Amino acid sequence: MNKKLILLISMLFMLVNLASAGDNNKTISIHGDHIIIDIHARFFKPGELIIFEISPFKENKIETVSGMFLDTEMEFYPEGEKWFALFGIPTKLEPGLYPITISAVNNIGDKEQLKQNLRIDEREFSISELNVDPYYLKYTEEKLKRIRKEAAILMALWKKKTPDKYWNGSFIKPVDDLFTQEFAVKRVFNGEYRSFHSGSDLKASIGTPVAAVNRGKVVMCDDFYFSGKFIVIDHGRRVYSFYAHLSEFKVKEGDFVNKGDIIALSGDTGRITGPHLHWTMKINSVNVDPEALLELGLY
Ligand SMILES: [Zn+2]
The missing domain is CATH 2.60.40.10 (Immunoglobulins)
Structure with a gap:
């Protein structure tokens, strides 16, 4: 050497x-x-x-x-x-x-x-057990095709890298209300494990203003099977926030938003049991507990 x-x-x-x-x-x-x-x-x-x-x-x-x-x-x-x-x-x-x-x-x-x-360390995951009519757990070929296509679109989006840092300091909650289902809850339907909760749910009646959790660029406003109407904000450097089950968009793709700007109204669109706001944080394609973003001081 x-x-x-x-x-x-x-x-x-x-x-x-x-x-x-x-x-x-x-x-x-x-x-x-x-x-x-x-x-x-x-x-x-x-x-x-x-x-x-x-x-x-x-x-x-x-x-x-x-x-x-x-x-x-x-x-x-x-x-x-x-x-x-x-x-x-x-x-x-x-x-x-x-x-x-x-x-x-x-x-x-x-x-x-x-x-x-x-x-x-080990994380204890809470379990949410639901018993539903088995009919709702079966997807037609057509529905499955749609679900897979939408999942692939999002997977590709999380991989996109914007080298600029758009976010500015710590993150805020998108609505000022309680968490109703925490991150990574294990969902068990009719005794069978189906999925981890990819984000956190917040209490929000239909029409509640939804704020951008930090500064960023709106990169997707669309309507998917599971999430209903949703918005994705790119905060730069592969940090994304995702807001689902919305009723109305207040921004469009390409818009830059500041922390706290109203981007949408919450709702009950998509596959859902009642109105609420679902909030996911993606960092380098990994789902991260949104509450970690609220509690950790970011640079
Ligand atoms: Zn949720």
Whole structure:
């Protein structure tokens, strides 16, 4: 290895043994010779958001940062002197120790690679059991075709990357009311597991104004089988918010909206048992608990 080109400063192997849940918003710090890594989360559990914050330890400037976690390349972006990456922990991840590797190069060519095992704790999922007429659980070929096509459209959308950061600081609730069904509830119909709840439901009678949870660009206003009338806002860097079962749109595709702007009226469209607002947050194609976005301070 050419030492003039690359100087491997240090490599740390550390184990973290996080205490079980209790106080909200945890930070793990790893100190290297050139960088400090702060790993923030509400909890280190499936469905939670992790914020990786990389700061220069000395006066040198960080030129590039890359990292791997859960076999996924992390996407780091500079913000002032620091670099950040957001990461959603998949809901189906088994508890255990998972390695994180973060590499950084500074402006004088020093390279540093830090490794750490992160412990992911178990998340207890609430179960919502429903008994319905089996007729409603059977889909015709035609309906299935529509459901699959709509799922594919959304999957492709979550993969689209806008490098700009449109969001500005912390996120807000789209309606000022109570959560009626939390994120990642396991839905069991007639004794058979069907799906995880992809977002959170908020109490909202028909016609309640729905606000943009942060600044962003409206990239989809459409009407799908499950969600009914919905809106997707691109907040940049693969952070999307999704609002479903709406009755009326107040914006159109291509519009830029600020945090708190009214984008729609809530309703009861789509496959639904009663009026409410369904709110999903997608980060790098992963469903993240919207309440994590409300509680974690975002840069
Ligand atoms: Zn919902």
